[in-house]
Amino acid sequence: MAESSRPTSRPTPQPSPAGLGKRADMVTIADVARHAGVAVSTVSYVLSGKRAISASTRARVLASVRSLGYHPNAGARALASKRANVIALVLPLRSGMHLPVLMQFATAVVTTARQFDHDVLLMTADEGPAGLRRIAASAMVDGIVLMDVEMHDARVPVLRDLERPSVLIGFPADPSGLTCVDLDFYRAGAACVEHLAGLGHRTVALLGAPAVVYDRDTGFAHRTRAGFTETAQRLGIAATAQSCEENFEAVVRELAGLLARRPDLSALVVHNEAAVGQVLAALPALGRRVPQDVSVVAICPDEVAERASPALTSVLIPAEEVGRQAVSLLMCKLAEKPVPQSTLLPPRLTVRASTATAPAKPRWVRAGSPAS
Amino acid sequence: MAESSRPTSRPTPQPSPAGLGKRADMVTIADVARHAGVAVSTVSYVLSGKRAISASTRARVLASVRSLGYHPNAGARALASKRANVIALVLPLRSGMHLPVLMQFATAVVTTARQFDHDVLLMTADEGPAGLRRIAASAMVDGIVLMDVEMHDARVPVLRDLERPSVLIGFPADPSGLTCVDLDFYRAGAACVEHLAGLGHRTVALLGAPAVVYDRDTGFAHRTRAGFTETAQRLGIAATAQSCEENFEAVVRELAGLLARRPDLSALVVHNEAAVGQVLAALPALGRRVPQDVSVVAICPDEVAERASPALTSVLIPAEEVGRQAVSLLMCKLAEKPVPQSTLLPPRLTVRASTATAPAKPRWVRAGSPAS
DNA sequence: AACCCGACTCGAAGCGCTTCGACGATCCGC
DNA sequence: GCGGATCGTCGAAGCGCTTCGAGTCGGGTT
Numbered sequence: 001m002a003e004s005s006r007p008t009s010r011p012t013p014q015p016s017p018a019g020l021g022k023r024a025d026m027v028t029i030a031d032v033a034r035h036a037g038v039a040v041s042t043v044s045y046v047l048s049g050k051r052a053i054s055a056s057t058r059a060r061v062l063a064s065v066r067s068l069g070y071h072p073n074a075g076a077r078a079l080a081s082k083r084a085n086v087i088a089l090v091l092p093l094r095s096g097m098h099l100p101v102l103m104q105f106a107t108a109v110v111t112t113a114r115q116f117d118h119d120v121l122l123m124t125a126d127e128g129p130a131g132l133r134r135i136a137a138s139a140m141v142d143g144i145v146l147m148d149v150e151m152h153d154a155r156v157p158v159l160r161d162l163e164r165p166s167v168l169i170g171f172p173a174d175p176s177g178l179t180c181v182d183l184d185f186y187r188a189g190a191a192c193v194e195h196l197a198g199l200g201h202r203t204v205a206l207l208g209a210p211a212v213v214y215d216r217d218t219g220f221a222h223r224t225r226a227g228f229t230e231t232a233q234r235l236g237i238a239a240t241a242q243s244c245e246e247n248f249e250a251v252v253r254e255l256a257g258l259l260a261r262r263p264d265l266s267a268l269v270v271h272n273e274a275a276v277g278q279v280l281a282a283l284p285a286l287g288r289r290v291p292q293d294v295s296v297v298a299i300c301p302d303e304v305a306e307r308a309s310p311a312l313t314s315v316l317i318p319a320e321e322v323g324r325q326a327v328s329l330l331m332c333k334l335a336e337k338p339v340p341q342s343t344l345l346p347p348r349l350t351v352r353a354s355t356a357t358a359p360a361k362p363r364w365v366r367a368g369s370p371a372s
Numbered sequence: 373m374a375e376s377s378r379p380t381s382r383p384t385p386q387p388s389p390a391g392l393g394k395r396a397d398m399v400t401i402a403d404v405a406r407h408a409g410v411a412v413s414t415v416s417y418v419l420s421g422k423r424a425i426s427a428s429t430r431a432r433v434l435a436s437v438r439s440l441g442y443h444p445n446a447g448a449r450a451l452a453s454k455r456a457n458v459i460a461l462v463l464p465l466r467s468g469m470h471l472p473v474l475m476q477f478a479t480a481v482v483t484t485a486r487q488f489d490h491d492v493l494l495m496t497a498d499e500g501p502a503g504l505r506r507i508a509a510s511a512m513v514d515g516i517v518l519m520d521v522e523m524h525d526a527r528v529p530v531l532r533d534l535e536r537p538s539v540l541i542g543f544p545a546d547p548s549g550l551t552c553v554d555l556d557f558y559r560a561g562a563a564c565v566e567h568l569a570g571l572g573h574r575t576v577a578l579l580g581a582p583a584v585v586y587d588r589d590t591g592f593a594h595r596t597r598a599g600f601t602e603t604a605q606r607l608g609i610a611a612t613a614q615s616c617e618e619n620f621e622a623v624v625r626e627l628a629g630l631l632a633r634r635p636d637l638s639a640l641v642v643h644n645e646a647a648v649g650q651v652l653a654a655l656p657a658l659g660r661r662v663p664q665d666v667s668v669v670a671i672c673p674d675e676v677a678e679r680a681s682p683a684l685t686s687v688l689i690p691a692e693e694v695g696r697q698a699v700s701l702l703m704c705k706l707a708e709k710p711v712p713q714s715t716l717l718p719p720r721l722t723v724r725a726s727t728a729t730a731p732a733k734p735r736w737v738r739a740g741s742p743a744s
Numbered sequence: 745a746a747c748c749c750g751a752c753t754c755g756a757a758g759c760g761c762t763t764c765g766a767c768g769a770t771c772c773g774c
Numbered sequence: 775g776c777g778g779a780t781c782g783t784c785g786a787a788g789c790g791c792t793t794c795g796a797g798t799c800g801g802g803t804t
Contacts, residue, residue: 081762
């Protein structure tokens with residue numbers, strides 16, 4: 001079969017054999033049809049699989065597609081089918097969120113989208129609601145993945161009214177009518193406390209994101225703190241929560257303050273990726289060894305935890321998994337399949353070198369009092 | 373003239389006042405034309421400005437556009453005009469490159485592209501040359517910005533043969549026929565040495581990226597090293613260059629080795645964002661104060677330098693500027709304007725707290741020898 | 745007064761693709 | 775051996791937009 005084949009046909013020998021001619025070499029579906037000796041619609045059906053095509057015809061068409069190096073014109077396809085095969089990814093791309101996680105997440109979204117034969121349009125949050133309207137109304141994208149949703153996000157009502165499906169990473173105050181995915185930060189905070197309680201710690205503190213993040217009403221920060229605080233209370237553990245800026249001086253200051261107020265503090269939960277390194281540097285400087293004197297649990301991506309010294313016991317932020325899930329959910333919605341309104345990924349705590357049994361009695365308390 | 377409108381006008385009260393009807397509310401150019409009482413082509417010309425339209429007509433059309441909430445259908449527009457108004461941004465999105473810079477860069481690209489009324493399609497490098505062919509051939513994008521180019525990158529020849537313009541961030545071994553932008557890493561390496569030389573340092577070392585980055589033939593790493601080494605030679609300064617992994621132990625090991633081999637080492641150039649923090653932590657641990665005993669210059673983004681303690685004298689990686697430039701160049705190429713083949717951004721060295729005059733005689737040398 | 749020239753606007757022809765209805769073939773049961 | 779499914783294929787009608795050639799209408803020229 002192929003080329004010079006077919007009853008009468010004899011297609012013109014390809015004039016520009018796929019990738020040579022630098023200009024105007026846009027191969028169209030008509031070229032493929034001619035080359036294969038079939039109708040345009042037949043080629044379309046072979047490619048989309050929406051109608052049965054005989055094996056022999058299919059093979060011939062596919063051969064032509066390959067030999068001509070045909071790629072369907074995205075615009076034409078979108079226009080005719082009302083599907084762009086593109087999803088929008090809206091990232092914050094400004095301060096606050098920590099960047100590496102974002103990238104991990106973006107990677108996962110792109111990779112997963114490609115598996116579903118979709119591309120990804122990157123948008124920044126600063127176009128705001130108008131941006132969402134624009135890309136939705138222009139039919140440029142079929143759906144939207146929105147990251148870093150805030151509790152009272154102006155974009156949320158827009159999304160709800162938009163004619164395109166969307167998936168949010170994070171939860172707004174009112175998630176009704178939306179599809180949301182996120183790590184279960186409440187349980188993450190809880191898991192940290194439980195781990196520490198299991199090691200015998202009775203006084204713990206949470207070192208969180210910079211104050212601005214709490215003020216901005218970012219859901220995950222609040223939920224982590226709630227999980228932390230309430231679990232501590234339930235287990236009868238003394239707990240303090242504390243926001244924390246991301247430079248070394250601030251970290252030292254906060255830690256020193258914390259240790260002054262709670263001399264018996266024996267464990268720290270750090271929910272601030274940018275600060276974990278600083279915390280590990282500051283504690284020795286304050287005369288506390290990790291984990292002998294103070295145990296540290298972090299909520300952060302695995303790489304950060306593993307790269308730290310000592311390696312951190314941590315609840316990982318499953319950026320990749322969240323990205324995958326978000327896209328999968330969106331694809332379901334595009335296929336008009338029902339999806340759960342909220343998806344909370346269970347936290348997984350990995351024990352590494354930064355947590356240990358609570359000291360029977362802290363060195364510095366012992367040292368400060370007459371030898372027992 | 374049109375419907376019941378025109379001179380006496382009074383357009384039909386908009387049936388679905390922009391954003392209410394959840395379904396099938398796609399407003400088309402025909403709707404706008406009808407609403408404004410003009411021909412479709414007139415609306416098109418108003419919107420594109422490609423033909424003169426009287427002020428009164430223009431105003432009427434624009435009013436209709438606004439009141440109907442019209443957004444042109446991207447697919448149709450792309451199909452008819454052969455311009456998608458989308459550019460592709462190809463990011464590495466895998467290990468090696470440091471993430472925060474990437475994000476900064478991506479932000480700049482998106483923001484700048486929007487200023488030129490373009491959107492950004494995000495791709496990962498792992499689709500390789502085939503991915504480039506796909507999006508180029510499908511007319512999904514008008515041009516391509518490619519990041520993290522390697523010296524012998526398989527995608528480079530593809531790009532050269534593609535019918536779409538492109539701009540590379542970084543330089544391949546053979547940049548002929550391409551448009552490339554980057555920080556002038558050679559001069560950046562040089563600037564660091566010059567700064568240190570000016571402070572009287574006579575023995576310096578470069579702590580670079582992990583070995584794998586050099587092996588991968590990443591241009592910027594090599595060029596920085598060349599600038600460093602050759603400038604040191606020119607100025608008669610003893611210089612060592614050294615790759616460096618990004619975990620604390622490795623950093624300590626490399627530094628200890630360096631100090632053992634060159635006891636008179638008084639300054640360090642760090643070109644490894646992930647390691648700068650570790651270096652600052654490791655030096656005190658090795659008994660060297662920064663900057664009294666050892667000066668440190670980093671090549672890294674400003675935030676990293678500022679957040680470090682002490683704040684680092686640094687050559688900033690102008691991610692934002694590079695992104696802006698890349699998009700601007702691409703837009704020129706799209707407009708068929710000529711552009712320089714290579715754009716090297718001059719390094720800017722900012723002096724902060726981590727560099728100081730070279731110690732007259734290092735403490736530990738003095739201490740090791742009989743009192744002078 | 746016939747003419748031409750700009751300034752504006754319109755109609756229609758696609759852009760490359762999907763999709764729907766139709767049309768020959770086969771194939772089945774009776 | 776004939777009506778009716780079924781299968782495989784085709785032709786044509788758009789999808790919503792841009793763009794080109796072709797008007798129309800005043801107001802200057804000769």
